[in-house]
Amino acid sequence: MRTTASLLRLFLLLIISIILMEWVYETDQQWAMLTEPIYWIIIGTVMLFGMAFEICIEALRVILFKTLKPEQQASYLAKEVYRKENQFKWFRVTYLKMLGNDEDIEEKEIILDHDYDGIRELDNNLPPWWVYGFYASIIFAIVYMVRFEVLNDYNQKEEYEMAVAEAKIQVEEWKKTAKDLVDVNTVTLLTDASDLNSGKKIYETNCIACHKSDGGGGIGPNLTDEYWILGGGVQNVFRTLLEGGRAGKGMISWKSELKPLEMAQAASYVISLGGTTPAEPKAPEGEIWQDENTPK
Template identity: 30%
Template structure:
């Protein structure tokens, strides 16, 4: 009497199950010959197809390598940066930061504003010929950053009456104008000109 028969004494198997038993037996351990679950089988087959497709695509069909994809993404970032540089007229953020931290920058900002901008933008930027600079609405900006304000002041909008300051003011004077605009931004002068343009939060 071998192990197999031994086992069967203790295990109650119906006829169908007996037919499914495979004819090997390892130390009394036997197994049924059930088919694989179909979800498993099809996932496995699909995996095989995917592998063939993948190897073909990346080794023979010229799909871009990781390095090439990286370069492509980098080029996109560079294009975006270039676009931004145009918007900000090559605003030197580091130089602005250093200048902005100097105590005399506050006075310089007020002076540059008074001499060049007050005539149109009025006391504390409340607006007159030029728009109110103390609200959160803008005609010409997409983002309220030092760089974007700098870029706009450089070129202005001469058709609508805002001069270009690129040739009139030095770099520091432009910084001063930016600082002044930022300092009155969102102060909402009570007697300010009505909001114009799009609100930027």
């Protein structure tokens, strides 16, 4: 019993510490700290100290017990027995009360008169847990009625819209940290100065040999005009970088050279060159690219 109790205490400690940590550790993401190693280190330390403390206390009791005189020991043990018998008494009593068990009632006192083909019925009291549950549901219903039917707090459509708006914010947050996961379908035009700067660096390291530093074109086509061989817009440019140009033309796939995020940055930088006037523009190649959805 003592060990159960001490385990219970430790478990409580764990729960309380989790709640405290969640409260102290401020993030938008709930329970985010559960993924932090430092958190588990702290919890582990606390638990270890807790256990050590329990063991010390127990040892102290044993030592103190040994110093007692025999009759004192006997009275101590008697008290212990009494304590154990009464442990959780309140809980046990309440539990039984909630079940509504009343063993003193004789069946014949509460049996109902009617008899359906030998099937008879006892007029038992409803178990209190059931009755309280029933009352609780009535209160719930009233509150619900007033809140949603009278005061029109919000309806299902609004609730749905709120959830979607919230989810959209979360997706945006997630995208900020998950840029590296972009692919042809999810790539979007990056407009942050930092992304465009990275894009520029990537472009200057890898691309100017064929496209010139101002994008005017050389071996590769002019990237500043609105004519595109392989399609304009960030998605097509990203795909061109990912898969390369037409066979034998010289534009390789950059898949093994650049990470997805880097390709998205380079593609966004290429798009940002659109409309500028290079020193020696190469004649347009391909078709005029128009897409309302993809800004050029």
